[in-house]
Amino acid sequence: MNKDVLIRLSGISKSFDGETVLDNMDLEIHDKEFITLLGPSGCGKTTTLRIIGGFEVPDAGDVFFDGQRINDLPPYKRQVNTVFQRYALFPHLNVYDNVAFGLRLSHLPKEEVEKRVKEMLEMTGLRGFDARKPSTLSGGQQQRVAIARALVNQPRVLLLDEPLGALDLKLRKDMQNELKRIQHATGITFIYVTHDQEEALSMSDTVVVMSRGKIQQIGTPTDIYNEPVNAFVADFIGESNILDGIMVADHKAKFAGKTFACVDEGFDKNEPVDIVIRPEDVDVVPVKKNGLSGKVSSVTFKGDYYEIIVDINGFKWMIETSDYVAPETTIGLSIEPDAIHVMKKSEYSGMFGDYSTFSEEMDHLSDLDTDEDAEETAE
Ligand SMILES: Nc1ncnc2c1ncn2[C@@H]1O[C@H](COP(=O)(O)OP(=O)(O)OP(=O)(O)O)[C@@H](O)[C@H]1O
Ligand SMILES: [Mg+2]
Structure with missing residues (x-):
């Protein structure tokens, strides 16, 4: 694994309505790392992701990306994309158009759009699904579309907030393997959120265990367990x-x-x-x-x-x-x-x-x- 620090959180604190949700959090995320934030409900995982994505502003502390302070950079200017647990696909668009949506917004040439969308559909195992509407897809297939849509923009970092939470156990296991494979194939840094410890241990290079807005431990799955x-x-x-x-x-x-x-x-x-x-x-x-x-x-x-x-x-x-x-x-x-x-x-x-x-x-x-x-x- 490449050990270059890509994202650094330094002294991040955040409160909502007087309640401290993140308490002076320091974290380094390395390039190409698969890092997982793990902890019980309410411990601040989503808030941490939202701060990295630029959807939430910390009360104190700094966010660095590639050495640059990005506290004031709006989400669309960050080299970060997000897959949420509720992966709202556009219901009226077919699979192809859902994945192509962001690229068309940025006015890429038609041939480039086509090439990248095809590549992503291939990578996520969705070849042949181009013309299908989301309502005709299984949960796992919809999740793949959401991942393809996030990856097609070629972000440096993908934020994944409990992306498999809605899937049954068998599909969840399959998708865990898929995600690992996609992460390896693309070399994109994955910041993954789950409250499922087994999922965290089996997928991650690094696990960050959180409780009550504080990091308890950062380590490899083996370190954390042993x-x-x-x-x-x-x-x-x-x-x-x-x-x-x-x-x-x-x-x-x-x-x-x-x-x-x-x-x-x-x-x-x-x-x-x-x-x-x-x-x-x-x-x-x-x-x-x-x-x-x-x-x-x-x-x-x-x-x-x-x-x-x-x-x-x-x-x-x-x-x-x-x-x-x-x-x-x-x-x-x-x-x-x-x-x-x-x-x-x-x-x-x-x-x-x-x-x-x-x-x-x-x-x-x-x-x-x-x-x-x-x-x-x-x-
Ligand atoms: N916009 C907001 N306004 C008020 N409180 C908020 C807001 N966002 C989060 N919180 C509170 O901050 C705390 C941490 O929330 P967060 O969503 O980060 O937890 P989480 O670790 O992602 O939990 P879960 O596993 O349930 O998704 C919770 O108590 C939550 O109610
Ligand atoms: Mg959450």
């Missing part, structure tokens, strides 16, 4: 057991009533910390005296593994294992030092609890609602 900076990121990305712990000394963490060898260092002696253990990093072993053990409260078959909930000293852990264990039995558990991830305490410490009320549907809903919940708790 090294979350705080309990918010650990909870939002994937499944995690988040426990209160004490860093007894370098390479020695105490949690769940036991002391474990770990790889982390540099904390104060006996510093209170948050510990993250991913469900796939706990091994089921025979029960040992003085070892970690717990009682299985539920077992769910997931195809290639079992998801079990285990009660360890009253705290319910989620564990993924390929060995069947029976509900209500007591099992031994073992955790390798490098599977223990230690985090500083933060404003999000203690917010997420254990897996006692877990169900997949609930988990999905709570991902969407995390911010509102947090505000209620704070009151």
Whole structure:
């Protein structure tokens, strides 16, 4: 990936009606990068995109494009195009004319318009659809038209705000692959917005995790998953057991009533910390005296593994294992030092609890609602 900074947000703040929506945000976006803003509803993702697109003016801070400050540049002069979740196509125009619309406005020669539109229809898998009206297309096909229409103007940057939100799961997966392919083929920088963590991890070069108008973490999908900076990121990305712990000394963490060898260092002696253990990093072993053990409260078959909930000293852990264990039995558990991830305490410490009320549907809903919940708790 080319590491040249293309867009830089510096100290961006924005309030609506006295409510801070973006709080002193700094972000660098590199040329040809696929970068994703990820976070719960209301955290400021769309507002950030709108500021980059020029549809919203920040109260403080600067936006730079290729080193030039562009705060005062109107949207149509920015080398940026947007695909919205509601991709309003012109209903009375056919596919070809929808895609050609912007080029005709800029008075390009007819042959050039034709060449570019054909190329884009090809690229987005819409060859042969030229004469179809939007109302005769499936959701996925309409979305492709919206993408073709945005790309045909050859922007340096494409802003995509939950562009797949309206599609069903299967189509969504197909379109994720399509978008990656199109991004590679065109070399255009994609700034993508989603609240779906799986989508963010699978598509992006870089993920920006946001909560309450602040960036929590910027990193590759692997970094974000393996090294979350705080309990918010650990909870939002994937499944995690988040426990209160004490860093007894370098390479020695105490949690769940036991002391474990770990790889982390540099904390104060006996510093209170948050510990993250991913469900796939706990091994089921025979029960040992003085070892970690717990009682299985539920077992769910997931195809290639079992998801079990285990009660360890009253705290319910989620564990993924390929060995069947029976509900209500007591099992031994073992955790390798490098599977223990230690985090500083933060404003999000203690917010997420254990897996006692877990169900997949609930988990999905709570991902969407995390911010509102947090505000209620704070009151
Ligand atoms: N024009 C506006 N006037 C008043 N409040 C606004 C305006 N635009 C956004 N907000 C508020 O700013 C906050 C952040 O909104 P934003 O649309 O950026 O969130 P988001 O992260 O995109 O959420 P979602 O995932 O639901 O789309 C919300 O509380 C929203 O109500
Ligand atoms: Mg939004």
